[in-house]
Amino acid sequence: MSAKKMVVPDKKRERDPDFVNAEIALKRAAQKARLRALQAGLGVIVIQDGRIIEERPDNTI
Helix, strand or coil: CCCCCCCCCHHHHCCCHHHHHHHHHHHHHHHHHHHHHHHHCCCEEEEECCEEEEECCCCCC
8 A cells, every 4th residue: 555645725724623633532531541451451452663663561562
């Protein structure tokens, strides 16, 4: 798959409030998931630097 960037006129570049709110909600959900995983002693799977890794409560990968 190739990644193609869309050219969007400056008028359309304004951030849609729905997308802003969704981004905030996703970050809040991610933080809650990390807290729950920490409480259970489990790791969380994330993408970091293009790699899929597991963040563990003891800070090991």
